[in-house]
Amino acid sequence: MVGVSLGYGKRLEWPDDYFQFMAELGYQRYGLKNWSYNQFPFQTGTSNSITLGLTLSRISTDNPIYTRTGSQFTLSVSATPPFSLWDGNDYDAMAYSDPNKYKWSEYHKWKLKVRTFTPLTPSTVTRTPVIATRVEFGVLGHYNKNKMTPFETFDVGGDGMSGYTSSFATENIALRGYENNSIATQARAYTRLGLELRYPFILEPNSTIYGVAFLEAGNAWYNVKDLNPFDLKRSAGVGARIFLPMIGLMGIDWAYGFDTVFGSGSRERGGSQFHFIIGQEF
Numbered sequence: 429m430v431g432v433s434l435g436y437g438k439r440l441e442w443p444d445d446y447f448q449f450m451a452e453l454g455y456q457r458y459g460l461k462n463w464s465y466n467q468f469p470f471q472t473g474t475s476n477s478i479t480l481g482l483t484l485s486r487i488s489t490d491n492p493i494y495t496r497t498g499s500q501f502t503l504s505v506s507a508t509p510p511f512s513l514w515d516g517n518d519y520d521a522m523a524y525s526d527p528n529k530y531k532w533s534e535y536h537k538w539k540l541k542v543r544t545f546t547p548l549t550p551s552t553v554t555r556t557p558v559i560a561t562r563v564e565f566g567v568l569g570h571y572n573k574n575k576m577t578p579f580e581t582f583d584v585g586g587d588g589m590s591g592y593t594s595s596f597a598t599e600n601i602a603l604r605g606y607e608n609n610s611i612a613t614q615a616r617a618y619t620r621l622g623l624e625l626r627y628p629f630i631l632e633p634n635s636t637i638y639g640v641a642f643l644e645a646g647n648a649w650y651n652v653k654d655l656n657p658f659d660l661k662r663s664a665g666v667g668a669r670i671f672l673p674m675i676g677l678m679g680i681d682w683a684y685g686f687d688t689v690f691g692s693g694s695r696e697r698g699g700s701q702f703h704f705i706i707g708q709e710f
């Protein structure tokens with residue numbers, strides 16, 4: 429994968445000073461040679477994408493390490509030109525595995541992420557417990573049903589890091605209580621909800637340690653038309669976070685997944701899972 433992008437960002441003064449706007453023009457090239465996994469429809473070939481990305485965000489949090497108050501709101505869209513409208517190709521007649529079908533990738537990708545942080549004690553109390561909430565939605569749309577991109581899909585489950593060696597050119601979405609990517613791979617729609625209680629043990633300039641207890645729910649769908657925000661995989665658990673200036677953020681979570689992961693006919697639940705976090709939380 430090779431890419432380049434050019435972006436422009438600006439802090440807005442309306443509706444308030446917490447708003448930001450970002451525009452980005454990017455080019456991405458995916459190259460496959462004798463690809464042995466079944467993740468993509470072709471094994472050898474290249475695919476190119478030209479995207480325009482727009483992001484509107486509002487960030488009013490007080491601290492990036494142990495946040496006590498504020499919120500984070502991000503609405504973004506990334507879209508390619510609809511090449512199939514004018515290139516003259518009959519994509520319905522082309523084979524699914526034909527590399528020429530994906531020479532120029534086309535899609536529009538929408539994401540909404542909202543997080544809030546509410547202190548449970550007055551702001552004068554340094555070691556205040558915090559309630560953190562999370563709401564996320566993502567959709568990967570298409571212009572032509574016969575030319576749906578195999579790239580930029582969603583892999584859902586686990587700690588948000590790639591769980592399979594064949595997971596490339598996708599966006600990893602965490603859902604604790606389930607194995608990595610066990611909810612879905614190459615999904616085109618997902619949702620994720622979370623409620624977390626945080627309690628600080630140490631809040632010092634040279635180290636920050638706090639514990640968490642959480643409830644999460646989410647799911648993913650291979651077709652956007654099947655999206656059902658009430659059909660969710662649920663989990664609960666506890667964990668801890670430590671931040672050291674020379675290392676960054678590290679953490680460990682234990683979570684239990686209550687629901688089946690391969691459809692209603694499966695008896696296999698997420699069960700007991702340990703997850704590790706390095707660098708940032710997904």
